[in-house]
Amino acid sequence: xxxxxxxxxxxxxxxxxxxxxxxxxxxxxxxxxxxxxxxxxxxxxxxxxxxxxxxxxxxxxxxxxxxxxxxxxxxxxxxxxxxxxxxxxxxxxxxxxxxxxxxxxxxxxxxxxxxxxxxxxxxxxxxxxxxxxxxxxxxxxxxxxxxxxxxxxxxxxxxxxxxxxxxxxxxxxxxxxxxxxxxxxxxxxxxxxxxxxxxxxxxxxxxxxxxxxxxxxxxxxxxxxxxxxxxxxxxxxxxxxxxxxxxxxxxxxxxxxxxxxxxxxxxxxxx
Ligand SMILES: [Cu+2]
Numbered sequence: 001x002x003x004x005x006x007x008x009x010x011x012x013x014x015x016x017x018x019x020x021x022x023x024x025x026x027x028x029x030x031x032x033x034x035x036x037x038x039x040x041x042x043x044x045x046x047x048x049x050x051x052x053x054x055x056x057x058x059x060x061x062x063x064x065x066x067x068x069x070x071x072x073x074x075x076x077x078x079x080x081x082x083x084x085x086x087x088x089x090x091x092x093x094x095x096x097x098x099x100x101x102x103x104x105x106x107x108x109x110x111x112x113x114x115x116x117x118x119x120x121x122x123x124x125x126x127x128x129x130x131x132x133x134x135x136x137x138x139x140x141x142x143x144x145x146x147x148x149x150x151x152x153x154x155x156x157x158x159x160x161x162x163x164x165x166x167x168x169x170x171x172x173x174x175x176x177x178x179x180x181x182x183x184x185x186x187x188x189x190x191x192x193x194x195x196x197x198x199x200x201x202x203x204x205x206x207x208x209x210x211x212x213x214x215x216x217x218x219x220x221x222x223x224x225x226x227x228x229x230x231x232x233x234x235x236x237x238x239x240x241x242x243x244x245x246x247x248x249x250x251x252x253x254x255x256x257x258x259x260x261x262x263x264x265x266x267x268x269x270x271x
Contacts, residue, residue, distance in 0.1 A: 086163030162248030
């Protein structure tokens with residue numbers, strides 16, 4: 001399958017070669033997501049499906065598009081990926097060709113059931129993000145370029161679920177924003193359902209939460225950007241829009257000051 005995709009990429013070239021994540025791995029287990037290339041009949045409502053439905057690899061162009069939350073049409077998944085807080089999740093991209101712009105990993109608490117959860121009403125928080133790592137905005141090394149392999153193997157995006165996150169049902173949303181066309185950002189979001197287990201009790205505070213759509217606007221210079229313009233091309237910093245990343249650590253440190261007898265505090269005192 002990888003070889004076939006490489007052929008497709010070669011035929012289509014850069015201009016129309018978009019993409020997204022279709023599968024995930026956790027603890028060595030493979031989870032099938034939705035494939036825009038496969039028939040709806042073979043996927044819709046299937047008990048193995050853990051990803052919200054998306055039917056095209058084309059990007060979303062409007063920051064206020066209702067489908068920015070979980071792509072289009074975003075129908076809930078019948079199933080979910082089990083994962084322990086503190087474990088890694090890897091998103092599998094069979095290929096990713098764009099190189100400029102941020103990658104942001106979001107979660108939202110579904111409450112009772114992600115199958116009835118409205119993603120655009122969710123309180124989304126970031127758990128990881130990758131931006132400009134070195135060099136300039138136009139030609140430097142972005143996380144988006146660094147995670148590409150170019151050898152026919154899938155491009156893998158691995159991040160860690162915060163260890164202190166309270167157990168429950170969550171959406172996880174992998175987002176790549178491609179900025180290679182002046183003043184025309186491209187958003188590539190896909191969502192999966194997670195069942196998080198563990199002994200964590202923490203949730204991010206208000207300062208970490210955002211609505212999607214809502215968090216991005218065309219008034220933001222990081223979103224409506226011309227990376228080729230003289231004012232932007234040679235800048236060496238890029239601020240990823242949205243709230244700060246929540247790692248779960250801040251809450252633990254706050255509790256530490258208050259005398260909280262949690263596992264993190266004991267560890268800190270012993271070492
Ligand atoms: Cu594209």
